[in-house]
Amino acid sequence: MRPTLTHLALHVPDLEPCVSFYSRFCGMRVIHERAGKGSRIVWMAEPGKEHQFIFVIMPGGADRQLAADDYSHFGFALENREQVDAIAELARQEGCLIWAPRDEPYPVGYYCGVRDPAGNYVEFSYGQPLGPGSEAMPIP
Structure with a gap:
């Protein structure tokens, strides 16, 4: 068995600013949208990589307050x-x-x-x- 990493799912405080950020800064684009538990769920990918790796972005998360020495990214x-x-x-x-x-x-x-x-x-x-x-x- 050899698993393949396909996506990363993020709960975010406010969906639209995050979709805009990943579009402007990372060149990602929305490839799929759907309703989910009373909200909108967005799939984003780099052009040409839509079948390799995506970000799934969902509203309802808390703002991450990373410490100054936290290099998670x-x-x-x-x-x-x-x-x-x-x-x-x-x-x-x-x-x-x-x-x-x-x-x-x-x-x-x-x-x-x-x-x-x-x-x-x-x-x-x-x-x-x-x-x-x-x-x-x-x-x-």
């Missing part, structure tokens, strides 16, 4: 450092930047961190052994 790879800087600038303008862009030794790479409207941390990186540019890097 969702990770999104970008194609270059300039895209990391662009996401960080957008987050700075919107008041949700939590980790300014920084360079860490391999395998961490160049990254920034953003807080979504539900309090989840989202990392945007370049140079990790996953995502764009990883083909040239050995996985430790």
